[in-house]
Amino acid sequence: MRDKDGIGAALRMAELTRHLKARGETLLGRLDQLLVTHGLSHQLQWSVTLPGAEGRARIDGAMAALRNRPPQRIGTSVVVRTLDGLSGEESLRGERRPSGLPSSDLVAFQSEDGSRLTARPSGTEPKIKFYLELVGQAKDEAAVATTRAGLDAECRKLKAALLEELKLA
Numbered sequence: 001m002r003d004k005d006g007i008g009a010a011l012r013m014a015e016l017t018r019h020l021k022a023r024g025e026t027l028l029g030r031l032d033q034l035l036v037t038h039g040l041s042h043q044l045q046w047s048v049t050l051p052g053a054e055g056r057a058r059i060d061g062a063m064a065a066l067r068n069r070p071p072q073r074i075g076t077s078v079v080v081r082t083l084d085g086l087s088g089e090e091s092l093r094g095e096r097r098p099s100g101l102p103s104s105d106l107v108a109f110q111s112e113d114g115s116r117l118t119a120r121p122s123g124t125e126p127k128i129k130f131y132l133e134l135v136g137q138a139k140d141e142a143a144v145a146t147t148r149a150g151l152d153a154e155c156r157k158l159k160a161a162l163l164e165e166l167k168l169a
Contacts, residue, residue: 032141040144041114041135042151044159048168049127059121059128062166066107066119071162075134075154077111085120117162128168132158 017027050058070082083090085104090097106120118131132155138147163169 029141032138032144035144036138036141039135039137040147040151041133042148042155043131043133044152044155045129045131046159047122047127047129048163049125050168051126055126058168059126062128062168063105063107063119063121065166070107071109071117074109074111074115074117074132075158077113077115079109080112081108081110083108117158130159130162134158 013027016030020027020030050056067084067086071079073079081090081092083099083101083106085099085101085106085108088099088101088103090099104120106118108116108118110116114135116131116133119128121128134151134155136147136151138144160169
């Protein structure tokens, strides 16, 4: 039976919350423990709408720029994997090979620390979409919020720099 409304997941979450409460813990506290153990990721998604023929040309230009001059870093981490959905190729530490993915107008970059940047034009609207994910590590539970805020600030800084570089700001 399909659980379309998430009732089963909600039940499991309630059970976990009850279990943690019996141990004197909270759900958010347990989440912070997991983030300290496994690291945090912070995502930022945005799009730039550019209508008309001039907008289409600017979107195409931004995609060409990312293909011809791919970022060397995402934040402070070196880019080690590049995927070009149109050519069907990926490059891992400089070694090119077929990606095996269906053709799609997108470019994606992954850095050594696991951070990622993906860009693609919308198929139905005059816009280009960006997806940025940064990763970080909190030294303890008390540092989770500060680490998350730092990742958010870095995402916003990288967004502004990328839009300026691509002349989309």
